[in-house]
Amino acid sequence: MIKKTPKQSTLQGIKSLFVGLRVTGHNFVMPQITTHYPRQEVDNLVTYRGHIELVPKEDDPMTSKCILCGQCAKACPSNCIELVIRKEEVEPPPAAEAQPDADKEEAPPKPAPKKKVKRILEAFILDYNLCSLCGQCVQTCPVDSLEFSTNSYLAGFTREEFVFELLERMRKKYKASSSG
Amino acid sequence: MAQEDIDLIQAINTQDPPVVKVELVNTIFDICRSMSLWPMTFGLACCAIEMMAVGMARFDIARFGAEVFRPSPRQCDLMIVAGTVSRKMAPCVVQLYEQMPAPRYVMALGNCAISGGPFYFEGQYGIVEGVDKMVPVDVYVPGCPPRPEGLLEGLFKIQEKMTGRRWWPMPKQGEAV
Amino acid sequence: MEYLAYVAFGIYVLIILTGGLMAVLCRSMVRALVGLILTLFGVAGCYLLMAAPFIALMQILIYVGAVSILILFAIMLTRAPAGAEEAPYIFPWRSIAALAVAFLPLAVIGGMIRSGQVTPLVPPTEVPLAELGQTLIEPYLLAFELISVILTVAMAGAVILGFERRIGK
Amino acid sequence: MNGITHLEMYQFVALLLLGLGLFGLVRRRSLVGMLISVELMLNGAGLSIVASGQLTAASGAMAQLATLFVMGLAAAEVALILAIIIVVSRRFGHIESNNLRTLRG
Amino acid sequence: MNIAPELIHIAVALAAIAAFIGLNGLVLVWLERKVAGHIQRRPGPYEVGPWGLLQPVADAVKLVGKQLVRPKVADPWLYWSAPLLSFTPVFLLFLTIPFGPRLIGMEFNLGLLLILAFSGLNVLALCLAGWSSANKYSLLGAARAVAQSIAYEIPLLLAVLAIAFQFGTLNLSTIVHHQGPMPWQWNVMTQPLAFIIYFICAVAETNRAPFDLPEAESELTAGFHTEYSGMAFGLFFLAEYAYIIVISCVATVLFLGGWHGPGAPGFWWFLLKVYALIMVIIWLRWTYPRVRFDQLLNINWKWLLPLALVNLLLTLIFVKM
Amino acid sequence: MLHYAQEQLQGDYYTRAFQAGAQEDTLILNMGPQHPSTHGVLRIILELHGEYILRAEPVLGYVHRMQEKMGEVKTYPQYLPNMGRVDYLHALAWNWAYVLAVEELLQLEVPERAEYIRVITCELNRITSHLLWWGAYLLDLGAFTPIMYGFADRERAMDLLQIITGSRLTYCYYSFGGVTADLTPQFIDGTKEFCKYLRTRLPMYKDLVTDNMILRHRVDDIGIIPVDMARRYGVTGPNLRGSGVEHDLRRNTPYSIYDRFDFEIPAYEECDALARYLVRMDEMEESLSIIEQAIDSLPEGPVTPPKMPKVIKPPKGEAYGAVEGARGVIGIHVISDGTATPYRIKLRSPSFSNLSLFAEVSEGILLADAVSILGSLDLVIPEIDR
Amino acid sequence: MVFSWFHLALILFLVAGFLFAAGPLIASLLFAPKAKGGALDIPYECGMPPHGMSWVRFGINYYFYALIFLAFEVDILYLFPIAVFYPESMGWMPLIKLLIFLFVLAVSLVYFWRKGVFTWPKRIST
């Protein structure tokens, strides 16, 4: 639909000047919409997706759900996830109480792999300085071990402050919540 | 691109101390400076939009006296590098920084300004991997883009850096982190 | 008060002298103009001392507020590549000649002033503005009407001389 | 200040201005500079006229208005001369009278 | 020695006016930002001091503590003289303004002329500033500033002249005395056209939006003061606010009955009217877009100037009737 | 003093090159890269004669971010976040163009509900973009208040988008074959409310700005882009519609489900800045009506295709995805060589074409008009430099 | 030599204004740290090294506004003394004289208008 732009007479124009003043005058007396930030917070922060955090296991809040598959690191477009994995030879049964059944089933056929290599998540390093907040890591994680934090108050004096060790953060957060 | 655009230049940041140096006077000046940080209108990319948002009614940086966005570096105290600094832009950033009169402060806003952010990859040819390679950065605000609250927090950090104390209460959520 | 008047007069003369020297000696045209403006202020001060505040204010309004802005504008607009500065003199022939030229009338008129026989009227009285208005519109009527014509014609001439009509597309 | 009357003092100041103006007029090479010198002289004239009017029995009003007219004329003159200067500078690219005469450079 | 009382009078007036300007400058900066904030539905300065009242103080102190910079190519003398020249006449402008029935710096028959003469110096200062900064934006800004200020000076003079013709005086107190306490006894009733012309010209003269072309941010970055930092810039700023106060004061005196007002006349009425005018000026600034340069000049030459001439003509005829 | 100046102030490579074509004794002025009215880091070298511009030359590349090069080193999904940063004001349109192209390569069917969600969010994003443009344009014209109002409304829309996408600006929300998250009831209610709210705000904008005499005189009859010039430079989007051409991909080559909605393509025949301004103002209302229609007929169902390949490795071939962004036609050409990384990605950004005509339009106009024309073209610089 | 109180006040006010302005500038010299080097003393031009001096000739037409201003202002200033005299003057003669004067002003305005001094085309041919 092709229209013509409306033209304006001088009289209309002069009237429009007063109409404009009325609009601003009206807004002058309207309530403000400012969120007084350090004292108040905007109401929709919960939906904000900040940097990622590890999700703890439900039963054991000190370890994460992560199964160390490395998918997130691979999917990340900015290569900002680094998994530090410690390989540990775990002595089977006696000490291990967590999965006795599984081990027993596995143990009989082959005696050789008695010493099982267990991969332990030593650190989960996120270089937030590179992150583009795309959420691909969260999407790819098969066990939903990652979540977004809603923390938007980051600022610091060095850039190293934003290289997070997520495992530690997770633990600290748990400690803070359990103590507080 | 001309050759001068490709070399990364370091900003010259030498500074003479004031002629009169009295502790008390300096403190007063520092407090006043921190309460009226005029930023430079210096948007480079996406983060600039969030920088604009900070000036707008919802977040209103004016409450802290920092809404006077001056276009000329001569009248600015704070250079908010908001966005990606490309190699072609780098000399310009340096020049603008050098043209600011002392005391001057720099905030690197967004991951691009901090480190190249999403555009950093092996063998990249076009961006500067962090403005701190060229100008001294006082405060880093990460995010892509950081929320306006982040920028405000950065402003508080600069005030903290200047006066040695935080002036405003911690936000509720901020304490938890 | 009388002393203060002399002091003020001395200061004004000093201002006039500095300003005048700046006006004739400075290489940069804008500085010369600033010198001229200083002189204008000094002269305005002298007018004030002579109980002629109206003329003093007019001096500021017309000379400082209009003429000098015009000159400044002209300097700004005609800055040729060489700049609004005169080329330096290699040898001050010109200055010497200028001094000679300036000194001659100075001496002659100075002598005349000294030998003048007018009896001065002290102290001067301020002329009320209404009287000025009356004089302007009655005895000086012709001049008054003419001056507007002259100004108009001068401007018209200037416009004809230099105005670049912008050619629209 | 004996021996020298107020009137004479002012007249000497006016003379000073005249002298400065003359000096500048000859010494200056650029047209704007000459114009400035002429303004100096005109100021001297104005000062002299007002002094004569205010400090003698002559009509002060007349003298003041005469000076006012001098100012008006000065304004007209400045406008015209500057217009000429601008035209000249546009034509020749410089405003130095020397070169103007010989058209060199 | 009866020198003393006069001298004391002058000294007191000087101190009072200096305080008045200093205080009003600070208040105005605060008010402007606060009003702007409220128009835009935000609080404006808020955290620095109660209601942000210390904000202008912080700004002023900060400007003092800021380095002064001069581009190497700029002419040092002219460069520094510009802000000084801009501010120097400011005090003088208030000398002859009657703030109250008795409250006046000094009676002067040519008070109006004095204000007009010395406020013209600002143009010169802007021009010098723009020229000596050796910056292209400054130069353009200065050219604009001069073309604009001088253009609007003419209708302004004509509008003021109409008042002068009406009362036959240039003495500001006399003009106030000619008006009465009630709004319909004010000049704005007899000379509405002159008032409108004066007001528009005054806004333009002080380079306020919508006529803020010399410092048009989106076009010339910061206009003639692009190169000025710290307090030099602050002086331009302060002078601008001082000129706003002056033009509002003069408007009040000429058109709004000065210190007259229903009930008790006095300083407060004067201040009230001045601030009402200033509020309108601020309100205009935060409402309108900027006019274009050619429009700006055309408004003046093609509308205001003929109107002002007509207004003067009518005044001439009415005075004779 | 002067000699220092003459030697030092030689400008840089670009100004020297520009100088070569300049007339004698004109002012050569850099506008940008750091200039309030170039919206980022566009640099324009101007040759000025007083207030008039004799010649203008945009210099690009100050935010060149290697977007196309990055396409060659990242996998298909890894490239997704880049899209939100090409044009950060209408990020979802770029998202969409990219997923369209890749979906074509992969022969993926997009579920019905996902299409609707895409329409709703993209239009919402378009409104935020136009609101920002409106405010910024008025800022260019010297009015400070409108941008505040525009931003206040924009914040509401951004809050809505944040509910489902989690970010405020650089969304990375569409995925191949669908969207990453379903709508929440909160979003749906909020959007309905927002539509109503914005409809009450638009008349206020009209009162405050559109009808304002000063604005009318500023933008009327300047920056005329005749149809043939627009065609020559490949101008698209509101700029083209401001030249009186009813061209809109949503109507002309309806992608997705745009043919199901009833909306107008506003176009004005005056070809000037005012026409472009009005087109955008009208477009916001049309977007609102599209959103309302889409929300009313939102079907139930999944938002991602039933079976997605684990690793995205499109077969050899090429595909072109084009959508109508807030600034014009966004086109992405993807060439696949059968591996997980694209062989080549080419971005067709509307701002680039829209800027290219600036040099021609700005010849001989006033400086203030140039600013206002530049604003009326609605440029996003990273989109130009890519 | 008349030195009135007003004169003294005038001088004092000017001096005070000057000092009031100069004070903060000097304070700034004392209390401000000073950055040096680099591009600090190069004129600012949007972050680019400027090309050429700013002092090249530009737009001559600005000048004509100043010119016309001069004519009008000087003319109008002549009216100020008359304004004071006018209300107490007798008869219609002053009015007629002033009318002639204003007529000349109006004529010159019309002349400049017709001459195109006030015309700004939207676009000039380059």
Ligand code: SF4
């Ligand atoms: S959000 Fe994106 S960029 Fe950030 S860590 Fe996750 S995958 Fe990497």
Ligand code: SF4
């Ligand atoms: S994808 Fe999830 S489970 Fe796999 S390494 Fe990352 S966080 Fe751990």
Ligand code: SF4
């Ligand atoms: S950090 Fe992110 S949002 Fe900011 S400029 Fe870089 S890409 Fe854009």
